[in-house]
Amino acid sequence: MERDSSPSDQFHRYKNLIQNGDNPDITKERQGASFNLYNMQCFVYENDHKLQRRQEILEFVESHREFDDPVHPHFLNRDEQIDRATRKCLAMVDNLDAIDVTDYFDEAPLYQLLTIGRELHCLSLHYGMFLPTIQVHTEKSLILGPFQMAASKAILGTFAQTELGHGSNLSKLETTATYDATTKEFVIHTPTMSAGKWWPGGLGKSANYAAVMAQLYTSGESKGPHLFMVQLRDNAHAPLPGVTVGDIGPKLGNNANDNGFLIFDHYRIPRRNMFMKYSKVEADGTYIPPPHAKLGFGAMVLVRLLMIRDQTCQLGAAAVIAIRYSAVRHSAVRQGEINEGEGEVQILDYRTQQYRLLPQLARSFPSSQRMRSRNSTSKYVTKQINNNANMELLPELHALSSGLKAVITWEVAQGIEQLRLSCGGHGYSRASAFPDMYAYAVGGCTYEGENIVMLLQVARFLMMIAKEVRSGNPKLAEIAEYIAKPDAVTARISSWKTCSDEDIIHDFEAVTRKLIFATFDRLTTLERTMKKKEAWNACSIDLCKAARMHVKTYLVKNFLARVRTCEDPASRTVMHTLAKLYAFDLISGGGGHFMKGGFLSEKQFNEVQLGIYEMLAAIRPDSVALADSWAISDLELRSVLGRRDGNVYPALLEWAQQSPLNQN
Numbered sequence: 001m002e003r004d005s006s007p008s009d010q011f012h013r014y015k016n017l018i019q020n021g022d023n024p025d026i027t028k029e030r031q032g033a034s035f036n037l038y039n040m041q042c043f044v045y046e047n048d049h050k051l052q053r054r055q056e057i058l059e060f061v062e063s064h065r066e067f068d069d070p071v072h073p074h075f076l077n078r079d080e081q082i083d084r085a086t087r088k089c090l091a092m093v094d095n096l097d098a099i100d101v102t103d104y105f106d107e108a109p110l111y112q113l114l115t116i117g118r119e120l121h122c123l124s125l126h127y128g129m130f131l132p133t134i135q136v137h138t139e140k141s142l143i144l145g146p147f148q149m150a151a152s153k154a155i156l157g158t159f160a161q162t163e164l165g166h167g168s169n170l171s172k173l174e175t176t177a178t179y180d181a182t183t184k185e186f187v188i189h190t191p192t193m194s195a196g197k198w199w200p201g202g203l204g205k206s207a208n209y210a211a212v213m214a215q216l217y218t219s220g221e222s223k224g225p226h227l228f229m230v231q232l233r234d235n236a237h238a239p240l241p242g243v244t245v246g247d248i249g250p251k252l253g254n255n256a257n258d259n260g261f262l263i264f265d266h267y268r269i270p271r272r273n274m275f276m277k278y279s280k281v282e283a284d285g286t287y288i289p290p291p292h293a294k295l296g297f298g299a300m301v302l303v304r305l306l307m308i309r310d311q312t313c314q315l316g317a318a319a320v321i322a323i324r325y326s327a328v329r330h331s332a333v334r335q336g337e338i339n340e341g342e343g344e345v346q347i348l349d350y351r352t353q354q355y356r357l358l359p360q361l362a363r364s365f366p367s368s369q370r371m372r373s374r375n376s377t378s379k380y381v382t383k384q385i386n387n388n389a390n391m392e393l394l395p396e397l398h399a400l401s402s403g404l405k406a407v408i409t410w411e412v413a414q415g416i417e418q419l420r421l422s423c424g425g426h427g428y429s430r431a432s433a434f435p436d437m438y439a440y441a442v443g444g445c446t447y448e449g450e451n452i453v454m455l456l457q458v459a460r461f462l463m464m465i466a467k468e469v470r471s472g473n474p475k476l477a478e479i480a481e482y483i484a485k486p487d488a489v490t491a492r493i494s495s496w497k498t499c500s501d502e503d504i505i506h507d508f509e510a511v512t513r514k515l516i517f518a519t520f521d522r523l524t525t526l527e528r529t530m531k532k533k534e535a536w537n538a539c540s541i542d543l544c545k546a547a548r549m550h551v552k553t554y555l556v557k558n559f560l561a562r563v564r565t566c567e568d569p570a571s572r573t574v575m576h577t578l579a580k581l582y583a584f585d586l587i588s589g590g591g592g593h594f595m596k597g598g599f600l601s602e603k604q605f606n607e608v609q610l611g612i613y614e615m616l617a618a619i620r621p622d623s624v625a626l627a628d629s630w631a632i633s634d635l636e637l638r639s640v641l642g643r644r645d646g647n648v649y650p651a652l653l654e655w656a657q658q659s660p661l662n663q664n
């Protein structure tokens, strides 16, 4: 259809009317900050070296044309999305010298965000699970070959565990690996329809190898799920005979990833292709069990730790977008006036808006920071296991990683949605980045262990501790020491300005302890008349509540402890208020638990509410600077609403221009 004036012409006429330079409101916000931004950024990223590395990696990516996007990824169809992500992946791994590839918690995820964006892609599982599986589960003398092949991409792998019929319940996986001592091979087979592998990332089109979880049978006996290295495609990338493989179709998000299905028909692999670092099958079929039954699940524990950090950064980015937008939103559309006649206000000035934004900002700090020490915990545990077969810390690490994964992915997904809503209509546009962020984050509630299932794992750990405490002979992990402390009758919390960190921790620990023992008592009472598993099921809602509260207490304690390490007084003051806001907001949301039995009085509860309102007002002038303290570049943020310069409206018009519907 011919037009006198194309949308593009109209747009350019309009764009010329818009001034250059940063939005004045956002500049004013930055100028009003009570702390030095650089000092705060160094605190957030632990030191100036990490901050500098962020900048160097950004400059590297920006200066390499192969990372450019000729068409904005939002306007691509699925085939094009996969092509784009694959092209980017290749450019990314061709330039790995730009980063410290062993830094899975900072440099590698940042590099990936800058090059590809928020997507699981064809190599996510290769780097995220296949390589770690080789590292964790291959015998030392054999590791070099497969590891070098995988590291150099001579083979591309995925992690094939979940089946059509079973995902959470690993013990019931149906794929079989039956040892044939005559040929010294395993026969991998899919005996039923529900045994077909379903979901593995990169499997549909990209991977030519997989770490496959299958039920091991040797000498006629079942030995439970074990991992096997399985070649799926030949050198021409065609599926090998006995292997049927394909893509499972579009999903809520992560559509640049070819999640796939996989069916085996009596497919044979050599005996040495079993990952035999911990458990073994000898040539004659003799089975040697691992030193700890759950060592085979080690790669999942590592990825849960990775996810906690990765997901929290998503919430941080979402808070940055919503806060910056709230600072510039007011000039084009009047939302109302607080004092009639005094003109419109920035939406950031509405107390309800602050209540939507600032607790989410607070939530984004503690878990991201603690993950740095979790990283060293996981390294420590892995070292202990490797060197001395010392498994003492494994249950603690499993409980901690499962609990943090479940609580954080849920809070991140909910937080992103809340922040999206806080941006009104523009939050619903993909230009805001919220829809992609939400789709990415909410996947994390399911993969790598469904959240409720993970909480119930934490609850198992807590019930075991409660039993030990009641028996008077507890051997307590560091994270559970508080469970053995004496009962507390009344809460100590008071006004946010006067109550100490110890008061807050005291109350959180006391409430969590009460929840744990109330659940334990209910469980043991039910066990007198029911089978153990029935009693567990009957109690499972309370078990999840206790597990959640245990994790939140852990996060509050760590946030407060981390703030104490901040050397810059001005930054410490603001962060301390943010940490208290985090704690008070949790108390307010969990009021029922805190007020039960009169532990927290109504007067104290009112002080908590009032404290939240006052803290919102206190943090308000620093909110844009606090968002800036995440030191997220526009390239990493990928949001029109969250641009650093605050020039949202011209950028929205420019973004919409790229819609294929405007091309003719």
Ligand SMILES: CCCCCCCC/C=C\CCCCCCCC(=O)SCCNC(=O)CCNC(=O)[C@H](O)C(C)(C)COP(=O)(O)OP(=O)(O)OC[C@H]1O[C@@H](n2cnc3c(N)ncnc32)[C@H](O)[C@@H]1OP(=O)(O)O
Pocket: 104, 108, 109, 111, 112, 120, 124, 125, 127, 128, 129, 159, 161, 162, 167, 168, 169, 170, 171, 201, 294, 295, 297, 298, 300, 301, 303, 306, 307, 310, 394, 395, 398, 447, 448, 449, 450, 453, 457, 460, 461
């Ligand atoms: C340059 C680029 C760089 C990139 C960097 C990017 C970073 C990006 C991040 C990420 C990218 C990757 C994206 C990933 C995509 C998704 C992948 C997937 O989803 S793979 C599939 C996951 N599948 C699950 O997670 C199944 C969940 N199910 C289970 O884990 C188990 O079945 C479980 C734990 C639910 C139950 O275990 P039981 O089947 O053995 O049964 P029970 O009887 O409950 O456990 C027995 C005992 O073993 C302990 N246990 C269980 N698991 C343990 C473990 N792992 N460690 C220690 N103990 C464990 C238990 O606590 C229990 O202990 P007691 O008896 O109470 O003392």
Ligand SMILES: Cc1cc2nc3c(=O)[nH]c(=O)nc-3n(C[C@H](O)[C@H](O)[C@H](O)COP(=O)(O)OP(=O)(O)OC[C@H]3O[C@@H](n4cnc5c(N)ncnc54)[C@H](O)[C@@H]3O)c2cc1C
Pocket: 125, 159, 160, 161, 162, 165, 166, 167, 168, 169, 198, 199, 200, 201, 254, 259, 443, 446, 447, 448, 449, 450, 451, 452, 453, 456
């Ligand atoms: C984006 C994405 C990527 C993925 N990538 C991979 C991959 O690369 N490789 C791979 O192997 N898998 C992958 N998965 C699969 C994923 O790991 C599983 O979906 C996940 O572990 C949950 O298992 P399920 O789907 O069987 O859910 P189910 O276990 O069927 O859960 C369904 C419901 O049942 C409940 N439930 C289950 N068990 C219990 C219990 N014991 N007690 C109480 N409630 C219970 C759950 O809480 C949930 O509400 C991926 C999934 C997604 C969404």
